[in-house]
Amino acid sequence: MLLRAENVKKQFGKEEILKGISLEVREKTFTVILGPSGSGKSTFLNTLSGLMPPNEGKVWFREKEITGMREKELAEWKRKSIGYVFQNYMLLNRLTVRENIEVGLYPGQESLDLQELVQTLEIDGLLDKFPGQLSGGQKQRVAIARAVIKRPEILFCDEATGALDEANSKKVVELLCELKQKFGIAILFVTHNLQIAQTADRVITIKDGLLHKDRINENPIPASEMVWE
Ligand SMILES: Nc1ncnc2c1ncn2[C@@H]1O[C@H](COP(=O)(O)OP(=O)(O)OP(=O)(O)O)[C@@H](O)[C@H]1O
Ligand SMILES: [Mg+2]
Numbered sequence: 703m704l705l706r707a708e709n710v711k712k713q714f715g716k717e718e719i720l721k722g723i724s725l726e727v728r729e730k731t732f733t734v735i736l737g738p739s740g741s742g743k744s745t746f747l748n749t750l751s752g753l754m755p756p757n758e759g760k761v762w763f764r765e766k767e768i769t770g771m772r773e774k775e776l777a778e779w780k781r782k783s784i785g786y787v788f789q790n791y792m793l794l795n796r797l798t799v800r801e802n803i804e805v806g807l808y809p810g811q812e813s814l815d816l817q818e819l820v821q822t823l824e825i826d827g828l829l830d831k832f833p834g835q836l837s838g839g840q841k842q843r844v845a846i847a848r849a850v851i852k853r854p855e856i857l858f859c860d861e862a863t864g865a866l867d868e869a870n871s872k873k874v875v876e877l878l879c880e881l882k883q884k885f886g887i888a889i890l891f892v893t894h895n896l897q898i899a900q901t902a903d904r905v906i907t908i909k910d911g912l913l914h915k916d917r918i919n920e921n922p923i924p925a926s927e928m929v930w931e
Contacts, residue, residue, distance in 0.1 A: 703764075704729045704888050705856060710749050710759035712742070719745050721911030722759065727856070730886040732879065732922075734899040737908035743892045744789060744860050746908060750890065751784055751858045752776050763856075782808050785849035785887075787862040791841045793833040799844050800829040806848035814851050822877055823847055824870075838865035846874060850881055857881075859891040863898065868930040875901055875925035897928040 705727040712720040719742040727733060737743050748754040750761055752768045760769045763783065768776060780786075785806070793802050803820070807813055820826040823843040833841055842865045849857060857878070863871040875898055881887045891902065899905045900923045907915040 703727070703762075705750060705890075706762040707750055708760045708762075710746070710756045710761065712745055712749055712754070712756050719911060720749070720756065723908070723911075723913050724759075725750075725906070725913065727888055727890065729855075729888050730882055731904060732882055732889045732891065732902045733904045733906060734902035735890060735892045735906055735908060736894070736896075736899060737914070739894075741908045742911060743908055747858050747860055747890065747892055751786055751856075752780055753786075782811065782852075783855045785852065785854035785857040787842075787845050787849045787857070787859040789860045789864070791833075791845045793841055793844060793848075795833050797832070798829065799825065799831050799833070799836070802833065802844055803847045803851055806851045808852040811852055814853055816847075816851065819847050819851060823873065839867065839870055842866060843870065843874070846877075850877075850887075853881075853885050854887060856888045856890070859889065859893075861892060861894075863893065863895065868928075871895070871898070871930075872925050872928055875928070879925055897930065901925050901928060 703726050707723060707725045709722045709724055710720055711722050723746060735743050749756045755769060760767055823846060825840060825843050828840060846862060863874050866874060878889055882889055903919055903922055905917050905919060906913060
């Protein structure tokens, strides 16, 4: 198993947001996480990816328990093995697009070809610009390039296509599926988009702090066949 969460609980103040969620994620799988706004999807992703420790419960990456790691080991794991696309991009405003993408590289690890990647995402003309000069959708694609360039073992995406139009969303989902196929990258993808959910191998729904549904998609549709309403 690539990633395993056991009875993860998280509260903010007195409010219990995650009430005990367990989940196992295999390599080379594309899992979509659905759920109402405020249901704790981002919180759950943050606990799985080591960004925020749960109040209770454990998370393992392969045989390593990440909830038991010391700060330095955790930081190293995050830098080497995981990619993260945040809901609000988190680009560094003083760095160019090229430099922002290069922040995602891990020294000594074979990376994706930058030129090929930016061409796929159609941001090749933006490499010398700064984030402040980009549209929301362009920033989002830069954030995706930064997250995948090091070929992470697992990619966490929080509304990674929220700011994109239909054509660009398709391109991003296609790219992610290709990365999964080619490199075995597992993807956990939070979205409200039910079309994207149809392209996933598995769809889980979080509701009232619990894992409400967990469904395997026997016949995921290719990203190119998604239809926006
Ligand atoms: N750092 C925090 N401090 C206090 N409360 C928080 C914090 N982060 C999230 N919350 C609360 O936890 C709940 C779940 O938030 P979360 O961001 O995980 O929801 P979500 O499912 O990702 O929603 P959305 O679809 O709108 O992004 C919300 O009620 C939110 O206000
Ligand atoms: Mg969220």
